[in-house]
Amino acid sequence: QVQLVESGGGLVQAGGSLRLSCAASGRTFSSYAMGWFRRAPGKEREFVTFISWNGGGNTYYADSVKGRFTISRDNAKNTVYLQMTNLKPDDTAVYYCAARWGPSMSLRPDDFGSWGQGTQVTVSS
Numbered sequence: 001q002v003q004l005v006e007s008g009g010g011l012v013q014a015g016g017s018l019r020l021s022c023a024a025s026g027r028t029f030s031s032y033a034m035g036w037f038r039r040a041p042g043k044e045r046e047f048v049t050f051i052s053w054n055g056g057g058n059t060y061y062a063d064s065v066k067g068r069f070t071i072s073r074d075n076a077k078n079t080v081y082l083q084m085t086n087l088k089p090d091d092t093a094v095y096y097c098a099a100r101w102g103p104s105m106s107l108r109p110d111d112f113g114s115w116g117q118g119t120q121v122t123v124s125s
Contacts, residue, residue, distance in 0.1 A: 053101075064090070
């Protein structure tokens with residue numbers, strides 16, 4: 001298992017941008033697929049985006065963020081990023097990064113074994 005620590009959340013106006021970071025412990029970060037999920041007040045946790053292990057050649061996005069959010073990874077820094085642009089009030093949530101060892105492309109949160117503590121993103125209208 002890896003330890004994950006998110007950062008970069010905050011308060012931003014609608015239309016603004018934020019970049020979230022998720023730093024992972026350990027020396028085998030490239031062997032982990034990474035995902036971002038979010039939980040808005042009163043709602044279920046939902047998938048946001050995913051990047052595959054190794055070089056991150058495969059990425060997936062929820063329809064609600066496609067074209068506005070970009071996931072990337074820097075294996076040399078053991079970090080995955082979530083660049084968020086054109087933010088909307090509906091993007092307000094606690095954002096969590098998650099890790100899963102290996103090549104599986106599953107997007108189910110239950111298939112991720114490691115989770116960060118979350119970082120709050122608040123978008124004002």
